[in-house]
Amino acid sequence: MPLRFVMYTGSDSTTTGVRWREAVAQAGVTERITVAETPGLLAEAVASPSLFGGQRIVAADLDGITDEELQNIASAAPASDAIVIARATELTAGRKKIAETFGEVVTISTPQAKDLPSRIEALAAAAGVRLNPDARRVVLERAGDDLDRVHSVLEQCRIGHLIEPTVRQLLVLLGTSERDVLPWDVSDAIDREDLAAAIDAALRCEPIPLVAYLSNRYIEAARVREHSEHPDAQTVIDITGQTRWQAEKTARLATRINSQGFTDRVVLLAESDRLLKTDRDPAATISKLITTLMV
Numbered sequence: 589m590p591l592r593f594v595m596y597t598g599s600d601s602t603t604t605g606v607r608w609r610e611a612v613a614q615a616g617v618t619e620r621i622t623v624a625e626t627p628g629l630l631a632e633a634v635a636s637p638s639l640f641g642g643q644r645i646v647a648a649d650l651d652g653i654t655d656e657e658l659q660n661i662a663s664a665a666p667a668s669d670a671i672v673i674a675r676a677t678e679l680t681a682g683r684k685k686i687a688e689t690f691g692e693v694v695t696i697s698t699p700q701a702k703d704l705p706s707r708i709e710a711l712a713a714a715a716g717v718r719l720n721p722d723a724r725r726v727v728l729e730r731a732g733d734d735l736d737r738v739h740s741v742l743e744q745c746r747i748g749h750l751i752e753p754t755v756r757q758l759l760v761l762l763g764t765s766e767r768d769v770l771p772w773d774v775s776d777a778i779d780r781e782d783l784a785a786a787i788d789a790a791l792r793c794e795p796i797p798l799v800a801y802l803s804n805r806y807i808e809a810a811r812v813r814e815h816s817e818h819p820d821a822q823t824v825i826d827i828t829g830q831t832r833w834q835a836e837k838t839a840r841l842a843t844r845i846n847s848q849g850f851t852d853r854v855v856l857l858a859e860s861d862r863l864l865k866t867d868r869d870p871a872a873t874i875s876k877l878i879t880t881l882m883v
Contacts, residue, residue: 591634591665593691595650595674597684599698602735603707606714607696608675609829612647615673619644620826624652631660634668643669650676658686665690699735704728708738715742718752726755730762737762743831744771747808748800760794771801772837778881779837786878795870796861799877803857805841810850812842819843856880 596608621630630648637644653676672691679687687693699707708727712719719727731737741761745753748771753761761770771793777786790798808828812819815827819842824835845853860877864870 591661591668591670591672591690593661593665593672593674593687594694595672595676595679595687595691596694596696597676597679598694598696600696600707600735601677602739603699603711604675604677604696605831606711606739607694608647608673610714611673613829615645615647615671617645617647617673618642620647620822622649622822623657624649627652627654628657628660630672631657631664634661634670634672635664637669643671645671646673648672648674650674651678653683655683655686658683662686662690699733701733704733707735711735711739712742715739715746716751717742717745720752722755723753723758726758727762730759740831743834744801747804748797749804750797750800757794757797760797771798774798774878775802775805775837778878779841781882783879783882786882787875790874790878791871795864795874798874799857799861799864802881803854803861805838806845806850806853806857809838809841809845810847810854812838813845813847813850817843853881 594611596604596611598604619633621633623630630646630650630653633644633646676683684693684695705724705728708724709719727738727741731741741758744761745751745757750757773789774786774793777783777789808830812824812827816823819839821832821835821839824830824838824842825832828835828838830838856877860873863873867873
C-alpha cells in the first residue's frame with residue numbers, strides 16, 4: 589500500500605492550522621515530527637516500519653523542509669504504508685509540486701470579503717461555539733479578515749464555556765468595549781506577579797466570564813501537569829489543542845504550580861463564582877480572589 593499523504597497549506601494560516609488539527613485529532617496519530625527541529629526524520633519515518641508495530645500515523649510540521657527531503661519522501665512513498673498528515677505555512681511552488689507527485693495538497697487561501705462569514709462560522713464550529721446573527725456581525729465588524737484574532741477569541745469562548753457568547757461578551761474579548769481589557773491581561777499580570785495590574789485588569793473585565801476563563805486555564809494546566817512536570821509547548825498542544833502562544837503560557841504555568849496548587853485554585857474560583865452570583869459587591873470578591881491567587 590503506498591504512502592497516504594495530505595498536506596494543508598496556504599495564505600490563510602489560521603484556517604490551515606484548524607483544518608490540520610482537526611485531521612490530526614481524527615486520525616489517531618502515533619507520532620509527531622517537526623521538520624525544522626529534526627531534519628530528515630520524516631523521510632526516515634516514511635521509509636521504515638514503526639518500531640512498535642502497527643501503522644505509522646504521523647502529524648508533521650513541514651516548515652523548513654528541503655527539496656532533498658521531499659524527494660526522499662517521494663522515493664519511499666510507493667513502498668510505504670504510513671499515513672502523514674502535514675501542514676506548511678511556507679511552501680514554495682516547487683516544493684508544492686514535488687508534494688503533489690505523491691500526495692494531496694489542500695491549499696487554503698486568504699478569504700475574500702464575501703467568504704469571511706462562512707470562514708468565521710467554520711472557525712466557530714471547530715471551537716464548539718455558536719454565534720447568533722448579531723454575534724457574527726460584531727465579530728465580522730470588529731475583527732474583519734484578521735482570522736488569527738477571530739480564532740483567539742473563539743478559543744477563549746471555548747475555554748470559558750461561552751458556548752453562545754453574547755455581543756457584550758464578544759466585545760470584551762475583542763477588546764473593543766468601553767472596558768477595553770482582555771481576560772488574559774489578568775492572567776498575564778498574575779503570572780508576572782504584578783498584583784496591582786492584575787486587580788486593575790480584573791475589575792475592568794466581566795467578572796463571571798473572567799472567573800470561568802481563569803478556572804479553565806488552571807484545569808487545563810493541571811491536565812498537562814498530570815502528563816509532565818516540565819512540559820514544553822508542543823506537549824501542551826498535543827494534550828489541549830491550544831494555539832502555540834497559549835501553549836507556551838500553559839507550559840510555564842504547569843511547571844510552576846503543583847497538583848495540589850491547581851486543586852486549591854479551582855476550588856477558590858468555584859467559590860468566587862458562587863459569590864458573584866449572589867453577592868452585591870463583585871469588586872470586593874474579585875479583588876480578594878486575585879490577591880489569593882497571587883499567594
